[in-house]
Amino acid sequence: xxxxxxxxxxxxxxxxxxxxxxxxxxxxxxxxxxxxxxxxxxxxxxxxxxxxxxxxxxxxxxxxxxxxxxxxxxxxxxxxxxxxxxxxxxxxxxxxxxxxxxxxxxxxxxxxxxxxxxxxxxxxxxxxxxxxxxxxxxxxxxxxxxxxxxxxxxxxxxxxxxxxxxxxxxxxxxxxxxxxxxxxxxxxxxxxxxxxxxxxxxxxxxxxxxxxxxxxxxxxxxxxxxxxxxxxxxxxxxxxxxxxxxxxxxxxxxxxxxxxxxxxxxxxxxxxxxxxxxxxxxxxxxxxxxxxxxxxxxxxxxxxxxxxxxxxxxxxxxxxxxxxxxxxxxxxxxxxxxxxxxxxxxxxxxxxxxxxxxxxxxxxxxxxxxxxxxxxxxxxxxxxx
Amino acid sequence: xxxxxxxxxxxxxxxxxxxxxxxxxxxxxxxxxxxxxxxxxxxxxxxxxxxxxxxxxxxxxxxxxxxxxxxxxxxxxxxxxxxxxxxxxxxxxxxxxxxxxxxxxxxxxxxxxxxxxxxxxxxxxxxxxxxxxxxxxxxxxxxxxxxxxxxxxxxxxxxxxxxxxxxxxxxxxxxxxxxxxxxxxxxxxxxxxxxxxxxxxxxxxxxxxxxxxxxxxxxxxxxxxxxxxxxxxxxxxxxxxxxxxxxxxxxxxxxxxxxxxxxxxxxxxxxxxxxxxxxxxxxxxxxxxxxxxxxxxxxxxxxxxxxxxxxxxxxxxxxxxxxxxxxxxxxxxxxxxxxxxxxxxxxxxxxxxxxxxxxxxxxxxxxxxxxxxxxxxxxxxxxxx
Numbered sequence: 007x008x009x010x011x012x013x014x015x016x017x018x019x020x021x022x023x024x025x026x027x028x029x030x031x032x033x034x035x036x037x038x039x040x041x042x043x044x045x046x047x048x049x050x051x052x053x054x055x056x057x058x059x060x061x062x063x064x065x066x067x068x069x070x071x072x073x074x075x076x077x078x079x080x081x082x083x084x085x086x087x088x089x090x091x092x093x094x095x096x097x098x099x100x101x102x103x104x105x106x107x108x109x110x111x112x113x114x115x116x117x118x119x120x121x122x123x124x125x126x127x128x129x130x131x132x133x134x135x136x137x138x139x140x141x142x143x144x145x146x147x148x149x150x151x152x153x154x155x156x157x158x159x160x161x162x163x164x165x166x167x168x169x170x171x172x173x174x175x176x177x178x179x180x181x182x183x184x185x186x187x188x189x190x191x192x193x194x195x196x197x198x199x200x201x202x203x204x205x206x207x208x209x210x211x212x213x214x215x216x217x218x219x220x221x222x223x224x225x226x227x228x229x230x231x232x233x234x235x236x237x238x239x240x241x242x243x244x245x246x247x248x249x250x251x252x253x254x255x256x257x258x259x260x261x262x263x264x265x266x267x268x269x270x271x272x273x274x275x276x277x278x279x280x281x282x283x284x285x286x287x288x289x290x291x292x293x294x295x296x297x298x299x300x301x302x303x304x305x306x307x308x309x310x311x312x313x314x315x316x317x318x319x320x321x322x323x324x325x326x327x328x329x330x331x332x333x334x335x336x337x338x339x340x341x342x343x344x345x346x347x348x349x350x351x352x353x354x355x356x357x358x359x360x361x362x363x364x365x366x367x368x369x370x371x372x373x374x375x376x377x378x379x380x381x382x383x384x385x386x387x388x389x390x391x
Numbered sequence: 392x393x394x395x396x397x398x399x400x401x402x403x404x405x406x407x408x409x410x411x412x413x414x415x416x417x418x419x420x421x422x423x424x425x426x427x428x429x430x431x432x433x434x435x436x437x438x439x440x441x442x443x444x445x446x447x448x449x450x451x452x453x454x455x456x457x458x459x460x461x462x463x464x465x466x467x468x469x470x471x472x473x474x475x476x477x478x479x480x481x482x483x484x485x486x487x488x489x490x491x492x493x494x495x496x497x498x499x500x501x502x503x504x505x506x507x508x509x510x511x512x513x514x515x516x517x518x519x520x521x522x523x524x525x526x527x528x529x530x531x532x533x534x535x536x537x538x539x540x541x542x543x544x545x546x547x548x549x550x551x552x553x554x555x556x557x558x559x560x561x562x563x564x565x566x567x568x569x570x571x572x573x574x575x576x577x578x579x580x581x582x583x584x585x586x587x588x589x590x591x592x593x594x595x596x597x598x599x600x601x602x603x604x605x606x607x608x609x610x611x612x613x614x615x616x617x618x619x620x621x622x623x624x625x626x627x628x629x630x631x632x633x634x635x636x637x638x639x640x641x642x643x644x645x646x647x648x649x650x651x652x653x654x655x656x657x658x659x660x661x662x663x664x665x666x667x668x669x670x671x672x673x674x675x676x677x678x679x680x681x682x683x684x685x686x687x688x689x690x691x692x693x694x695x696x697x698x699x700x701x702x703x704x705x706x707x708x709x710x711x712x713x714x715x716x717x718x719x720x721x722x723x724x725x726x727x728x729x730x731x732x733x734x735x736x737x738x739x740x741x742x743x744x745x746x747x748x749x750x751x752x753x754x755x756x757x758x759x760x761x762x763x764x765x766x767x768x769x770x771x772x773x774x775x776x
Contacts, residue, residue: 124556128563131631170555171509174587178513178580185579194570195563197579198586202559246516 020190023229032064032258035227039234041065041256047073055107057257059329060322063104063224065256067233071220072253076112082220083210084108085252087120087163087203090141091130093281095271097226098144099151100257100323104224106152108255116216117158119148120206124163125199134164143368145375147280150368159382163202166386168212172205173198179242180235188231188238200235207236207252208243214389218248227256228268260323261316265295269316280368284361288354291320297339298346310339310346317346317353325356405575408614417449417643420612424619426450426641432458440492442642444714445707448489448609450641452618456605457638461497467605468595469493470637472505472548472588475526476515478666480656482611483529484536485642485708489609491537493640501601502543504533505591509548510584519549528753530760532665535753544767548587551771553597557590558583564627565620573616585620592621592637593628599774603633612641613653645708646701650680654701665753669746673739676705682724683731695724695731702731702738710741 021039035041044066048058050073057063075082086101088094094102109115121144123137132140145160163169177198185197211218223233233254240249259268262276269277278287297315299305312318318335326332338344406424420426429451433443435458442448460467471486473479479487494500506529508522517525530545548554562583570582596603608618618639625634644653647661654662663672682700684690697703703720711717723729 124559127556128560164552164556167549167552167555170552171512171549174509174583175513177583180579182576182579191567194565194567194579194582194586198559198562198583201579201583 020188021228021230023189023231024196025228032227035065035230035256039230040067041227041230042067042069044069044255050077051111053111055103056326056329056332057100057104057107060332061258062100062323063255063257065227066254067237068220068251068253069222069255071250072108072222075114075220079112079114080219081114081116081216082112082222083116083118084222084224085118085120085207085210086224087122087206088144089122089126089129090137090144091126091132092140092271093279094144094147095274095279096260096269096277096324097271098147099280100226100260101224102148102151102153104255104257105148106154108222108224109154109157110152113157115157116210117153118206118210118221119145119153119158119160120166120169121145121160121162122202122206125202127164128195134162138162142372142375142379143281145378146368146371147364149371149374149378150364155374155378155381158378159385160378161382161386162379163206165383166209168209168386169202169205172208173201175243176201176204176239179239184238185235188235200232203232204236204239207232208240208247208249211247211249215386218250220250221252223252223254225254225256226259228259230254230256258323260319261314263290263294263316265316278357280361280364282361284358284365287361288358291317291354291357292350294350296346296350302345305345306342309342310344312336312339315339317350320353320357325353325360405573406613406615407575408616409577409581410613417612420450420615420641424615425452426612426615427452427454429454429640435462436496438496440488441711441714441717442485442489442492445717446643447485447708448640448642450612451639452622453605453636453638454607454640456635457493457607460499460605464497464499465604466499466501466601467497467607468501468503469607469609470503470505470592470595471609472507472591473529474507474511474514475522475529476511476517477525477656478664479529479532480654480659480664481645481662481709482654482656483532484665485611485645486609487533487536487538489640489642490533491539493607493609494539494542495537498542500542501595502538503591503595503606504530504538504543504545505551505554506530506545506547507587507591510587512549513580519547523547527757527760527764528666530763531753531756532749534756534759534763535749540759540763543763544770545763546767546771547764548591550768551594553594553771554587554590557593558586560628561586561589561624564624569623570620573620585617588617589621589624592617593625593632593634596632596634600771603635605635606637608637608639610639610641611644613644615639615641643708645704646699648675648679648701650701663742665746665749667746669743669750672746673743676702676739676742677735679735681731681735687730690730691727694727695729697721697724700724702735705738705742710738710745 044063047069072082084105086105088098105117109117121141123134126132126137207223210221237251240251243249262269264276278290294317296317297311299308321335322332429448432454457467469490471490473483490502494502506526508519511517511522592608595606622636625636628634647654649661663675679702681702682696684693706720707717
């Protein structure tokens with residue numbers, strides 16, 4: 007079935023990090039927002055992640071600064087924040103995959119993982135006792151996806167007073183006009199949330215945490231406003247803190263299994279979490295929207311529309327065995343060789359076996375996740391010692 | 392000399408907590424902003440502070456709730472925050488006098504004193520090392536002014552993550568329209584500062600700090616917008632936290648020694664600090680603007696204008712030996728018996744001897760101030776145990 011017309015997230019000449027629309031035209035992000043393409047830098051990597059080799063990570067800002075650090079064996083950080091309001095969904099997995107990959111490229115990499123429990127409380131009414139449990143599971147998910155705990159710091163916003171300090175300081179140097187230019191007219195809660203995220207992004211450069219260094223933030227394309235704000239603030243406060251402007255790498259947004267927009271946490275049916283039952287998740291894949299034609303005959307004649315198909319996205323973004331497999335699915339689809347029924351069956355099987363493996367691994371890593379959280383808490387409360 | 396025309400802080404039908412204008416008409420605060428007069432409640436006090444007996448504390452919101460707690464021997468808190476950007480000035484002394492007095496009315500009173508070091512850093516670029524030293528001195532000032540350390544908690548915003556949590560939560564439930572209605576169109580830094588102050592004001596009611604209770608906030612008349620915001624937020628979050636709307640008591644603003652506006656931290660010449668040299672401060676008093684007439688002859692004939700005289704304010708607000716003394720100064724002035732030269736000499740002498748006594752006492756209490764800070768820090772970090 008054909009997915010509905012996707013609303014562009016850049017329709018109003020502004021990216022909306024809080025919206026649910028899909029991105030229609032990634033090249034516009036480059037021409038209008040100054041996001042640079044990743045492609046010219048690919049030759050500098052010794053090994054490509056599937057995000058890079060399959061064009062999922064399409065854009066970047068100052069990524070070369072991180073590559074320079076890797077080449078010269080200098081420290082850098084990879085940072086992201088995730089709201090512990092439920093289990094990891096596929097979008098979180100993409101961020102995690104990027105973090106794991108960029109962490110793996112050097113012994114001098116440190117991952118900073120912010121557990122946004124203050125936001126989960128403010129937005130979703132989840133108590134710190136609840137989010138604390140979810141956070142341990144989230145960290146275990148990260149470990150099961152390959153995070154090296156010896157090069158990682160995981161902290162809760164609710165225990166990290168540095169983030170408050172920094173957002174307060176930053177709030178004095180941004181103007182409402184600057185925020186409106188980046189985000190449009192928003193309620194103050196969202197502006198504050200943006201300032202807190204800027205605090206998270208710049209925290210790894212504080213003196214007691216090793217001082218100024220390149221920091222890579224892997225994000226979805228729609229999150230670029232937060233990166234621009236953090237970069238503006240880094241420049242504004244460079245004299246005081248010596249901040250290096252943070253770097254970013256942008257991944258494409260996955261299409262919703264329900265069609266018509268990007269996959270979103272806020273619409274659970276649009277994807278699934280790493281905690282969903284394998285049977286349930288594979289069932290959801292079997293009933294997903296696709297880029298298929300109205301009839302089998304038409305599909306044989308015209309080929310499927312893989313570019314607007316969320317099932318193809320499952321292969322490409324996550325579950326294809328390798329690049330060749332992902333390409334094969336694409337080619338067979340657009341040439342009209344592959345029909346949606348069989349394609350969905352195959353994807354459902356891949357999803358099921360991934361979830362079975364992942365959940366077993368994740369469950370075995372809960373203790374290690376708790377250790378990482380404890381170790382990080384000690385590290386941060388002792389001022390980075 | 393006559394003070395220049397005072398700009399009213401209510402000119403734009405809005406109080407400006409960040410402005411420097413004087414209040415012309417305190418009764419308008421009652422009719423337009425819903426601040427209730429203190430007078431009808433005076434008979435409920437067993438003993439009046441000089442702020443109450445001299446009409447310096449003129450207004451209140453829900454002060455009877457605190458009086459009820461006193462009468463029924465139930466717990467209540469007295470809370471205020473002071474930015475540790477320098478030594479206490481006369482305005483801080485007024486807040487401190489109110490805190491000390493309302494603390495003294497019951498064994499069940501607890502003073503919460505917020506050291507706004509995050510704001511001092513954000514606004515004045517003072518490092519936490521610097522403000523930490525100033526804060527100890529400020530607390531010693533409070534002790535020398537009579538604060539009972541056994542019924543007080545003094546905390547630094549930079550170490551109190553609860554304040555960040557609460558301001559984040561609150562930021563989600565205020566709308567820009569609500570903030571604009573209270574404060575006018577302001578930069579986000581000031582809005583955030585207001586939300587942080589609301590966090591300070593409501594913190595004493597958190598479960599781990601004894602739960603919901605009356606909280607009295609003594610403030611200058613111009614700070615009412617912060618009280619209204621905190622009361623709005625208390626009502627909005629009553630279902631989750633059981634907040635009792637905070638009470639407030641308003642003191643008049645002291646006139647600037649330089650004439651024409653209210654005394655302000657931002658214009659050091661407009662007053663003096665409790666750390667200024669006694670000789671220097673009394674010299675400043677001797678060269679202050681007054682409510683005197685153009686000539687001695689005229690002053691004998693028409694009387695002085697005590698109501699617009701910052702020197703009379705020194706007597707009334709701080710340094711008169713007792714109410715009778717303050718009244719005597721006023722009467723002699725307006726009757727044309729008291730001339731400005733002699734009046735300033737007397738005030739300068741009072742200021743000098745107060746500062747000499749206070750500074751000696753304050754210096755002897757630095758160790759006790761450090762103890763209070765340490766004890767408070769342990770109390771708060773152990774979740775109120």
